[in-house]
Amino acid sequence: MIQVENITYQIGKKELVKALSFEVKSGELLAILGANGAGKSTLMKLLCREISPDFGDVKLGGISLKKYTLPQLAKQRAVLSQQNTISISFIVNELVMMGRYPHFEHQPGPKDYEIVKQVMEETGITHLSARDYNTLSGGEQQRVQFSRVLAQIYDCPDACLFLDEPTNGLDLLYQQQVMELARKLADRGYCVICILHDINFASRFADQILMLKNGRKVAIGTPLEVINCENIHETFSINVKLMACEGYNCPLVIPATIQT
Ligand SMILES: Nc1ncnc2c1ncn2[C@@H]1O[C@H](COP(=O)(O)OP(=O)(O)OP(=O)(O)O)[C@@H](O)[C@H]1O
Numbered sequence: 001m002i003q004v005e006n007i008t009y010q011i012g013k014k015e016l017v018k019a020l021s022f023e024v025k026s027g028e029l030l031a032i033l034g035a036n037g038a039g040k041s042t043l044m045k046l047l048c049r050e051i052s053p054d055f056g057d058v059k060l061g062g063i064s065l066k067k068y069t070l071p072q073l074a075k076q077r078a079v080l081s082q083q084n085t086i087s088i089s090f091i092v093n094e095l096v097m098m099g100r101y102p103h104f105e106h107q108p109g110p111k112d113y114e115i116v117k118q119v120m121e122e123t124g125i126t127h128l129s130a131r132d133y134n135t136l137s138g139g140e141q142q143r144v145q146f147s148r149v150l151a152q153i154y155d156c157p158d159a160c161l162f163l164d165e166p167t168n169g170l171d172l173l174y175q176q177q178v179m180e181l182a183r184k185l186a187d188r189g190y191c192v193i194c195i196l197h198d199i200n201f202a203s204r205f206a207d208q209i210l211m212l213k214n215g216r217k218v219a220i221g222t223p224l225e226v227i228n229c230e231n232i233h234e235t236f237s238i239n240v241k242l243m244a245c246e247g248y249n250c251p252l253v254i255p256a257t258i259q260t
Pocket of ligand 1: 011016034035036037038039040041042043
């Protein structure tokens with residue numbers, strides 16, 4: 001479980017994240033929505049301790065992030081960030097094995113090899129295992145990075161998984177598969193926090209949605225509670241139409257006119 005207690009983060013006089021409080025329980029998927037520059041990635045960096053808040057605190061399993069050593073943190077949370085460029089050449093299964101580095105000293109053990117194999121099966125990249133990472137397409141690289149991150153916490157089922165735009169560069173089928181996998185991981189007990197640009201994906205897969213604007217909270221709640229024309233207009237400065245769709249428990253969002 002992750003608890004965010006009144007955090008503020010500023011650079012100079014600019015507040016990138018302002019007075020945010022919320023909680024995500026184990027087994028829940030939180031989607032973070034907001035316009036470009038709203039502060040989503042900054043918030044995610046605060047949640048995984050890449051940076052520290054100027055005010056307030058973030059707790060993981062009831063303990064302040066500040067108290068974790070780096071090896072402890074590496075077993076409790078894994079992060080899929082947006083930039084995944086690698087300058088050195090790596091074979092795909094070596095790269096996925098990097099996710100296991102926090103779990104062994106010198107050489108991977110049988111359990112690490114087994115986890116890498118299972119993760120690659122689960123993410124559907126087994127056929128890429130012997131390929132050079134740098135020769136893969138952008139979408140294939142994204143799925144390999146997702147596998148590395150999943151390998152890191154595969155045997156820590158109450159850990160946190162942070163995904164910064166995990167569907168970036170993926171075709172429709174793989175977007176759906178990544179979101180189904182994120183949902184499955186939450187159902188297994190992980191606490192999953194995911195930055196998304198697609199409101200309909202957020203509604204479909206998240207337990208809670210946090211809508212951000214200029215680092216501040218516009219709304220947080222279940223998709224049914226927060227997905228409405230007013231909140232979307234405030235968050236994205238765009239008018240939308242909501243449409244009921246059979247099989248969906250939340251209306252589909254369709255852009256209408258751009259606010260000038
Ligand atoms: N190190 C920094 N110095 C100055 N400004 C920064 C710094 N890091 C981020 N910002 C600014 O903070 C704001 C929030 O950035 P952030 O990357 O968190 O936005 P975001 O919501 O993730 O955007 P996007 O959807 O475009 O990825 C932006 O205006 C950005 O330019």
